[in-house]
Amino acid sequence: MTTQPRVALIGECMIELQHRADGSLHQSFGGDTLNAAVYLRRELGDIGNVDYVTALGDDSFSDAMCQQWIDEGLGLGMVQRLAGRLPGLYCIQTDAKGERKFLYWRNEAAVRDCFTTPAAEPILASLPEYDVVYFSGITLAVLGEIGRERLLQTLIETRRRGSKVVFDNNYRPRLWASVEAARAAYHAVIAQVDIALLTEDDELALFGFTDSEQVFAAYPAIEEVVLKRGADACLIRYAGERFSVPAVKVEKVVDTTAAGDSFSAAYLASRLKGGSPEQAAVAGHELASRVIQVAGALIPR
Structure with missing residues (x-):
């Protein structure tokens, strides 16, 4: 990989409301690939470029999101601003053990048209020029059928040029019309993935696997498979070898x-x-252990 890698992360950032014990709500911003983009930028330090690929509205919340991303050092050249549209919104409720439940309002979110607008053409054309293209299962869900097909063609071209495709499986049943629809979408893109960052519980829920061995067996062609298992050791298969960390x-x-x-x-x-x-x-593991000791998706720098 180049010493100054260019990374593009595709997905959705939403308005985040944290439901607190006293009944109040704290407003911030979050979304799986946006969280990953911010933490990736922080972890890389001065190395390379990290760009976020999404669509927002022309409202004050979207303005604030963009300012936050600039403050975090993310590139906004691939962010579309759609007139009259809004970002999605979600609320986090946590129980006494720190486990969370999400409530979503995102049906009209601008990101649903991220890859269907005329402005998407140059964005899609430039994505294969990045060294790494990163997306998630939530990305697949919110892009819709047309957006997913256009993403797939972009991933094929990305790999043809020798760049890496990274996929985080993040499966959220509520975002899909059916489990069959989700499975079909995942199967369509998985053949274009170089590094799969898989949460074991999501794999079991989506595909009905019963253990980690079945997960690994399902992806024989992926060079690097990382199985995240919460507080348990993560399991890795790389170049035919297996590791437990x-x-x-x-x-x-x-x-x-x-x-x-x-x-x-x-x-x-x-x-x-x-x-x-x-x-x-x-x-x-080290970064995740710090993140889970603070409320919200993005901990202070």
């Missing part, structure tokens, strides 16, 4: 939001800087 034990979990996103970001950053898969997993 223990998680960092945390005494008090406050909020597990973005635990997987931050792990993925730190993992990818380490790999881009020349780290081995094992070193990358250690970095992923």
